[in-house]
Amino acid sequence: AIQLTQSPSSLSASVGDRVTITCRASQGISSSLVWYQQKPGKAPKFLIYDASSLESGVPSRFSGSGSGTDFTLTISSLQPEDFATYYCQQFNSYPITFGQGTRLEIK
Amino acid sequence: QVQLVESGGGVVQPGTSLRLSCAASGYTFSSYNMHWVRQAPGKGLEWVAVIWYDGSNKYYADSVKGRFTISRDNSKNTLYLQMNSLRAEDTAVYYCARRRSGSSNALDIWGQGTMVTVSS
Numbered sequence: 001a002i003q004l005t006q007s008p009s010s011l012s013a014s015v016g017d018r019v020t021i022t023c024r025a026s027q028g029i030s031s032s033l034v035w036y037q038q039k040p041g042k043a044p045k046f047l048i049y050d051a052s053s054l055e056s057g058v059p060s061r062f063s064g065s066g067s068g069t070d071f072t073l074t075i076s077s078l079q080p081e082d083f084a085t086y087y088c089q090q091f092n093s094y095p096i097t098f099g100q101g102t103r104l105e106i107k
Numbered sequence: 108q109v110q111l112v113e114s115g116g117g118v119v120q121p122g123t124s125l126r127l128s129c130a131a132s133g134y135t136f137s138s139y140n141m142h143w144v145r146q147a148p149g150k151g152l153e154w155v156a157v158i159w160y161d162g163s164n165k166y167y168a169d170s171v172k173g174r175f176t177i178s179r180d181n182s183k184n185t186l187y188l189q190m191n192s193l194r195a196e197d198t199a200v201y202y203c204a205r206r207r208s209g210s211s212n213a214l215d216i217w218g219q220g221t222m223v224t225v226s227s
Binding site for chain 1: 142153154157166169218
């Protein structure tokens with residue numbers, strides 16, 4: 001199975017900061033990577049597909065990049081509602097796998 | 108509106124069985140692949156299984172292969188997860204999710220989840 005490793009596992013930041021989360025795959029997955037946001041007690045929310053394509057309705061401060069094994073999620077200017085846990089997910093091959101998550105906390 | 112509603116969770120003993128259901132509404136259920144994803148308390152997301160829109164293909168996580176069976180009834184707009192030989196490590200919130208339409212993969216619609224607790 002393809003392993004996804006996110007870094008950092010947790011991150012403290014302030015409103016207005018620029019934040020980058022990394023997701024590394026154990027083997028190449030082309031651009032078959034998705035990013036989700038999850039808030040406590042809620043289902044995940046889909047943000048980005050194909051590594052860099054923004055889902056309709058997702059604020060433009062979110063962006064994704066990368067291909068092959070290295071991917072990033074960037075939030076250009078943190079808003080209060082962005083404090084949550086973020087997960088990457090690969091769809092390149094079965095079994096589908098998720099990263100372990102990155103918890104973004106308010107500093 | 109597009110909605111997924113899971114049901115069937117509960118507290119069960121190790122070694123027993125449980126069947127989860129996911130009722131879909133607001134879209135053409137029979138046109139979409141469907142997934143189950145779970146999340147143990149305080150842990151991350153774990154993909155469980157997928158079934159093709161017509162039931163022709165199914166894939167499972169290694170952790171549930173041989174114990175869990177995904178199925179669907181397109182006439183009832185319902186997805187199922189039959190869970191047998193349950194273990195303590197299967198304790199989790201179970202979400203059903205829809206694979207988005209088009210050529211690109213992602214899970215665009217999620218249910219609210221149903222809790223399964225396996226404990227003696």
